[in-house]
Amino acid sequence: MTGNGHTHIDSTKTYLFVLLALLAATIITTAVAYVDLGPFSTVVALTIACVKMLLVALFFMHIRHSTKLTRLVVVGGMLWLMILLTLTMTDFLTRGILGVPGK
Amino acid sequence: MADHAHAETLALRVQFDTAEQQKDASTLGMWIFLITEIMFFGGMFAAYTVYRTWYPTVFAVASTSLNAPIGAANTCILLFSSFTMVMAVRAGQLGQQRMIVFFLVLTLLFGFAFLGVKAVEWKEKFDEHHIPGQAEFHLEGLPATQQATAQLFFSLYFAMTGLHAAHMVIGAGILIFLIVHARKGRYSADYYTPVDVAGLYWHFVDIIWIFLFPLLYLIDRHLGK
Amino acid sequence: MSATPKSVAPARPEATDYLTVETSIRSWLLPTDHKRIGLLFLCATTAMLVLGGLLAMTMRLELLTPESDLVDPLTYDRLFTLHGVIMVWLFMIPAIPSGFGNFFVPLMLGAREIAFPRLNLASFWIYVLGGAIVLGGLVAGGADTGWTFYPPYSTSSSPTAVVPILIGVFVLGISSTITGLNFIVTVHALRVRGLTWLRMPLFVWSIYATSIILVLATPVLAMALALIAIDAAFGFGIFDPALGGDPILYQHLFWFYSHPAVYIMVLPAMGVISELISTYSRKPVFGYHFVAFSSLAIAVLGFLVWGHHLFVSGQSLYAGLVFSFLSYFVAIPSAIKVFNWTATLYKGSITYHTPMLYAFGFIGLFTIGGLTGLFLAALGIDVHVTDTYFVVAHFHYIMVGGTIMAYLGGMHYWWPKMTGRMYPEGWARLSALVIFLGFNLTFFPQFILGYLGMPRRYHAYPEEFQVLNVLSTAGASVLAAGYLMPMIYFIWSLRYGKIAPANPWGATGLEWKTASPPPLHNFDETPVVTHEAYDYTTVMGEEIEVG
Numbered sequence A: 001m002t003g004n005g006h007t008h009i010d011s012t013k014t015y016l017f018v019l020l021a022l023l024a025a026t027i028i029t030t031a032v033a034y035v036d037l038g039p040f041s042t043v044v045a046l047t048i049a050c051v052k053m054l055l056v057a058l059f060f061m062h063i064r065h066s067t068k069l070t071r072l073v074v075v076g077g078m079l080w081l082m083i084l085l086t087l088t089m090t091d092f093l094t095r096g097i098l099g100v101p102g103k
Numbered sequence B: 001m002a003d004h005a006h007a008e009t010l011a012l013r014v015q016f017d018t019a020e021q022q023k024d025a026s027t028l029g030m031w032i033f034l035i036t037e038i039m040f041f042g043g044m045f046a047a048y049t050v051y052r053t054w055y056p057t058v059f060a061v062a063s064t065s066l067n068a069p070i071g072a073a074n075t076c077i078l079l080f081s082s083f084t085m086v087m088a089v090r091a092g093q094l095g096q097q098r099m100i101v102f103f104l105v106l107t108l109l110f111g112f113a114f115l116g117v118k119a120v121e122w123k124e125k126f127d128e129h130h131i132p133g134q135a136e137f138h139l140e141g142l143p144a145t146q147q148a149t150a151q152l153f154f155s156l157y158f159a160m161t162g163l164h165a166a167h168m169v170i171g172a173g174i175l176i177f178l179i180v181h182a183r184k185g186r187y188s189a190d191y192y193t194p195v196d197v198a199g200l201y202w203h204f205v206d207i208i209w210i211f212l213f214p215l216l217y218l219i220d221r222h223l224g225k
Numbered sequence C: 001m002s003a004t005p006k007s008v009a010p011a012r013p014e015a016t017d018y019l020t021v022e023t024s025i026r027s028w029l030l031p032t033d034h035k036r037i038g039l040l041f042l043c044a045t046t047a048m049l050v051l052g053g054l055l056a057m058t059m060r061l062e063l064l065t066p067e068s069d070l071v072d073p074l075t076y077d078r079l080f081t082l083h084g085v086i087m088v089w090l091f092m093i094p095a096i097p098s099g100f101g102n103f104f105v106p107l108m109l110g111a112r113e114i115a116f117p118r119l120n121l122a123s124f125w126i127y128v129l130g131g132a133i134v135l136g137g138l139v140a141g142g143a144d145t146g147w148t149f150y151p152p153y154s155t156s157s158s159p160t161a162v163v164p165i166l167i168g169v170f171v172l173g174i175s176s177t178i179t180g181l182n183f184i185v186t187v188h189a190l191r192v193r194g195l196t197w198l199r200m201p202l203f204v205w206s207i208y209a210t211s212i213i214l215v216l217a218t219p220v221l222a223m224a225l226a227l228i229a230i231d232a233a234f235g236f237g238i239f240d241p242a243l244g245g246d247p248i249l250y251q252h253l254f255w256f257y258s259h260p261a262v263y264i265m266v267l268p269a270m271g272v273i274s275e276l277i278s279t280y281s282r283k284p285v286f287g288y289h290f291v292a293f294s295s296l297a298i299a300v301l302g303f304l305v306w307g308h309h310l311f312v313s314g315q316s317l318y319a320g321l322v323f324s325f326l327s328y329f330v331a332i333p334s335a336i337k338v339f340n341w342t343a344t345l346y347k348g349s350i351t352y353h354t355p356m357l358y359a360f361g362f363i364g365l366f367t368i369g370g371l372t373g374l375f376l377a378a379l380g381i382d383v384h385v386t387d388t389y390f391v392v393a394h395f396h397y398i399m400v401g402g403t404i405m406a407y408l409g410g411m412h413y414w415w416p417k418m419t420g421r422m423y424p425e426g427w428a429r430l431s432a433l434v435i436f437l438g439f440n441l442t443f444f445p446q447f448i449l450g451y452l453g454m455p456r457r458y459h460a461y462p463e464e465f466q467v468l469n470v471l472s473t474a475g476a477s478v479l480a481a482g483y484l485m486p487m488i489y490f491i492w493s494l495r496y497g498k499i500a501p502a503n504p505w506g507a508t509g510l511e512w513k514t515a516s517p518p519p520l521h522n523f524d525e526t527p528v529v530t531h532e533a534y535d536y537t538t539v540m541g542e543e544i545e546v547g
Helices: A012-032 A040-060 A068-092 B019-054 B056-064 B068-094 B097-127 B144-183 B193-217 C025-029 C034-062 C073-109 C117-139 C153-157 C162-189 C202-234 C247-281 C288-304 C317-329 C331-345 C354-377 C379-385 C389-419 C425-452 C463-496
Strands: none
Touching (some): A012 A040, A012 B193, A068 C247, B019 B056, B019 B144, B019 B193, B019 C162, B019 C247, B056 B144, B068 B097, B068 B193, B097 B144, B097 B193, C025 C034, C034 C073, C034 C117, C034 C389, C034 C463, C073 C117, C073 C162, C073 C202, C073 C389, C117 C162, C162 C202, C202 C247, C202 C288, C247 C288, C247 C354, C247 C389, C288 C331, C317 C331, C317 C354, C317 C379, C331 C354, C354 C389, C389 C463, C425 C463
């Protein structure tokens, strides 16, 4: 069974390392939450979550070995979520800033 | 050349020319399904983003009413389940039929453990009168004027963790289906696609929780109570 | 008219095709053949079109007089709500993709079957389930919120059966998402040898672009409706201002789907038009690359403009400016298509078969509808005409003048391939004319009504609007008569129509290289593609004489 490299079989050791990294990241993000970082708390929390997501996606979901099409699909999905969030927030972040009554 | 003459098998259905083509198609199909799930959960993440931006202190206080260490432990349980799931897929790649069953069962057990903890957490919310839309709703640490808004946090908490839990239950159902078939020897190194794509689904549900945990449990914890 | 003696039904050729290979009820209820599933969708969606049309006719009858006399106000609200729900989700969204798309995309790709046949079957029965739930909600009293279900009315004050209808629409969304997923995988995985992306028929490009919208947008609608249902059922108050919630949040989530949804409704129609214009000019579509990529551009840009439905809702002015600006861009790829179709006609060998008449109708009426969309994109103008009949006319020009013209054109074009029979050309041309005239008489007065200030969703109106309303209702009657004619002659043709050859129109495309109707697995021998799309030099059509 060949083709596209997706038959590359990762070792148990690789998966264990990834699991340990994920567990560590979880402990770190919980601990850091109790430290006062001001507005950066959210940035740090989301960054750690993104790192965990990448670990799961790249290693557990095999995106490391996947086709370009798969990666395009994944990136597309994330991009569309960002479109939903950012364009929606253009409304909710700007209520009243132009000083026009009722807007 | 009459090429629809190949007999249909699990690994090679009539519309495909090669088993690899079929596997690639199934994998692509599952990934597309997962991005529909990204957009489905995305609607609630949008609602969360709006309301947290508008009511940062209310959300912070409400978040502290959740038990962060329990949430972290539950996150770890789910991460373990992802590990055992990918090990099941690996067993499929290697054609180790009994290991497929073993790891699928472990994954299922971790999944049940997660749901059990979740049920306990929800019961706690019922006991503390943190259910939105009810007359007895009251969140300690907030003045009366902000009680109503605190309900928004809990609406999102229950909607998001509830939807996530529903996906876990569906995942558990899929795992049971796979376990039954795996025990009958249906999966091998030539055909383990169902285990593979179910794994993708399971990891995705894990990723949703990877975001839910900090967004719900860890909002400005440093502010204390 | 046909020279065949009408009393004798022409005999069908001996070979088995997808219709005759198995005729049990079970084989029609549980088919995995994409062609049968396509037919099932075409039948079901057509029935829903009729139902939605009856609801519209009732409204138009009420609107003959300025007072409320035929139905009471609450009933009128239910009529326009159900008309919208049924037309949008039970006809417009599924008809061309799940109907013609299911039947023809695998054929056009040279494939034996769609990628996931059982999933396809599931999508049909999920559609039926969703439709049954919606119709059950209709019987239980329907909803009066408008097809948009805005809170707080939909979550707290409405006296009607909103939640069942929400559940029905949610279920329908699952059906269309599955269809989109199936098409994307099919186009990627099952193109026959030699059929590169840039050799595919433009209908496939449009279905592919539509499928991208289906999978990315529909889930957000599902969430919007789920949140409304949770609000209505559990009283959470997610959109309740008293709690600090915002009803406009719902509108953002709803229109994030519903604006791209209008491109779900029109892109497949544009794909049909590309096929028709090319075939009946006997010329490749001008600017193939531009038309193909414009489909993708519409799909992408269509996601960036939804706020133009919220201009007067309370959305911030800044967001309104952003969305207004972006809304102009989405018109560009549509315009590119219209220009390319027109250029295709230039120096073409044009014949005026019925499908071509519908294609001409589409180009003219879609252009009017699209241009009026630009008026609405202008924030300043929109403030005055929003929620008036101007908007109603705009979207009906596109949905009826556009999509339904394409739907009928496609039905006539592909009827020989699907059924093995020709329709009667004379009657078909007449009904196309009646439909065109009836349509314009119905909806053009509505542009004027809206501009003069008549609000939409009102059952009673000031007397000065009556003449225009009467004209509109008269038009609706003509339109109804026009729709009736094809229903009659298509059924007639199943028994008495001329036997259709494999390629009656001399068209290109792999679907014409197999028998009419096709065999079960589409091709006796898997085709290999060696030429570009719309290459008429290699096609010998066995054209039918026009009766």
